[in-house]
Amino acid sequence: MPHYQTELYSAKPAWLALSRQGRQQFFTAIGSAMPALSALGVELITFGKVDQSKLHAASQTFFAVWRCPDATALEALVSGIAQSGWHEYFDTINAGGKGTDFAGHLTQLGEAA
Template sequence: MAHYLAELYSPKPAWLALDQNGRRQFFEAIGSGMGALSALGVEAIALGETDAATLHAPSQKFFAIWRAPDAAAIAALVSGIAASGWHDYFDTINAAGPGVDLNGHLPQLAAL
């Protein structure tokens, strides 16, 4: 069963203070780590800027949605993100778990 990670994140002052060369170096380091995650089956489904005009929009400025074949691959992704220094630059909220369809999710809600 596929597992997913949904991230919401906003830049910290450390990111805003980082010059363009520092940002480029940071992105290069992140890119170099993606090969190992891809080998585990991790894929970025969508990344972007949140739409502040959406009803109940989050306060975070950006989102990323990832898919992986299992919980171990998602754990590797979350660990890799942390090891990259991402959290030094971005306040992040992570939501992860196995994905189900609507007919599988409604019983989860009903069971509460």
């Protein structure tokens, strides 16, 4: 089964203080790393802004969802994001792991301690 990574994140003061040019340079650097992740089979499913009107909405501002073919690719994604300097600019919560189907997840929930 594939592995998935979901990120929830909000801008830190360092991001808010960054000039438009500084932000663009950061985006360019992030974009240049994407081909290497794609070569590992890392696939972006979606990015977005958290809809705060939804019941039990996350307090973070943004989200990202990724699919990876295996644990090695997932680790490369998480490591690459950290190495990019992302966490200097964004408070991030990561939720990643091996995917399962509905029955498998019910088993996981049933076995929760």
